[in-house]
Amino acid sequence: MLSKSILKYIQSLHQKKFRDEHDVFIAEGAKVVTDILSSGQFVCKTICAVDLFFNEQEELLFELSQASKLILTEIELQKISLLQTPNKVLAIFYKKRPEEIVLQKRLTLMLDDIHDPGNMGTIIRIADWFGIKNMICSNDCVEEYNPKVVQASMGSLSRVNIVYTDIKKFILNNETINVYAATLTGTSLYSFNKISEGILLMGNESKGIRSEVLELISDKIMIPRYGGAESLNVAVATGIILSHLVK
Numbered sequence: 001m002l003s004k005s006i007l008k009y010i011q012s013l014h015q016k017k018f019r020d021e022h023d024v025f026i027a028e029g030a031k032v033v034t035d036i037l038s039s040g041q042f043v044c045k046t047i048c049a050v051d052l053f054f055n056e057q058e059e060l061l062f063e064l065s066q067a068s069k070l071i072l073t074e075i076e077l078q079k080i081s082l083l084q085t086p087n088k089v090l091a092i093f094y095k096k097r098p099e100e101i102v103l104q105k106r107l108t109l110m111l112d113d114i115h116d117p118g119n120m121g122t123i124i125r126i127a128d129w130f131g132i133k134n135m136i137c138s139n140d141c142v143e144e145y146n147p148k149v150v151q152a153s154m155g156s157l158s159r160v161n162i163v164y165t166d167i168k169k170f171i172l173n174n175e176t177i178n179v180y181a182a183t184l185t186g187t188s189l190y191s192f193n194k195i196s197e198g199i200l201l202m203g204n205e206s207k208g209i210r211s212e213v214l215e216l217i218s219d220k221i222m223i224p225r226y227g228g229a230e231s232l233n234v235a236v237a238t239g240i241i242l243s244h245l246v247k
Contacts, residue, residue, distance in 0.1 A: 002048070002076040010048070010080040013092065016143055023095050025145035029087040034060060035155025042093040042158065048072050048080060049089035082147050095145060098163045101134050103177045107195050107246060110136040110167055110179070112213055113204040114234065117142050121152020122235040123202070128156035130242040135160055136199070138167045171199075171216045178218040180245075181209055182237055186220025195245045205234050 012018040013026050024045055027033050030053060036042055037060055044067040051071050054061065061069070077086045101108070109132050114120050120142045127135055142149060144162045171179055178198040201217060203209030209217075223232065223240055232240070 002070065002072055002079065006070070007079060010090070010092070014082060014147065016146070019095075019143075019145055024092050025095055025150060026082070026090060026092055026147050027150050028081060028083055028090045028147070029151065030056075030089055032151060032153075032155050033089050033091045036091070036093060036158050037061075037064070039155070039158030042096055044091055044093050046070065046092040047089065048077065048091070050074060050077060053088040083151075099161045101136065101161070101163055103134075103174055103197070103199070105197055106134075107132060107197070107242075108134045108136060108199045109238070109242075110170075110199050110201045111141050112138045112167060112201060112209050113207070114141045114202070116205055117146045117148030118152050119205060119233070119235045120144070120146070121149040121154075123238050124149070124153040124160050124162070125156040126235060126239045126242060128153075128159045129239075130246050132242065132246075133159075133161055135162045136167060136170060137162060137164045139164050167201075168213050168216065171213070179216065180219050180221050181214060181217040182241055183208065183214075183220045183222060184231065186222040188224050189221050189241060189244050190224065192219075192221065192245060194247055200238075200241060200245065202234055202238050 013022070013024065019025055027036055034057060037044060044064055046068045048070045049072065054071060074086065077090065080090055109127050111123065124135065141164065144157065150157060179201055180195065180198055181201040182203065201209060221241060223237060
């Protein structure tokens with residue numbers, strides 16, 4: 001049963017200030033929730049789901065003694081959901097502390113001022129696909145625990161370590177590591193071989209990478225254009241570049 005107090009609490013978590021206050025985030029949908037649960041990377045606080053979900057995932061949920069479990073009707077689930085069509089379950093997880101970033105002998109992804117939650121979530125998913133373990137985000141990037149980011153990441157949030165920091169200072173403090181910036185002008189992507197160590201820097205959806213950050217980079221990477229489109233979506237561009245650099 002969904003009490004008024006629980007309803008109010010969960011609805012408050014739609015806002016960042018309350019997620020920060022309680023140090024938790026929301027995940028929705030059977031695929032996303034089960035993937036996060038199976039990863040063991042996040043501690044589950046509460047599971048709100050229709051009876052069918054509990055029956056289907058009985059084995060997975062058996063050991064979650066620390067989590068409160070609420071069986072809801074579809075109408076009750078709709079009241080707390082941010083989805084247009086709620087999908088069986090909404091879970092509340094405690095956030096985790098980011099791990100220390102290791103830059104040596106690996107390719108790391110860095111994001112400058114990414115605002116769109118859909119783009120952020122998709123980039124996290126792309127990073128996971130290509131085995132990128134660490135993402136470094138500027139402090140003005142959209143929050144990784146934004147519900148739309150969590151949804152778009154499709155569970156990859158469990159497998160990518162994400163750190164928010166002043167990326168200009170970070171680059172200056174790690175000057176021995178090459179930084180490759182995705183730009184509209186520069187060296188063709190196809191002139192680069194596999195990069196086994198370095199940072200790939202992707203910029204804002206409309207403005208690109210800030211000039212004060214761009215002046216610190218080692219190389220500019222351009223995806224050759226053969227048609228008339230002015231630009232590529234940042235998540236699409238990230239996927240294209242990573243598919244070549246990690247080959």
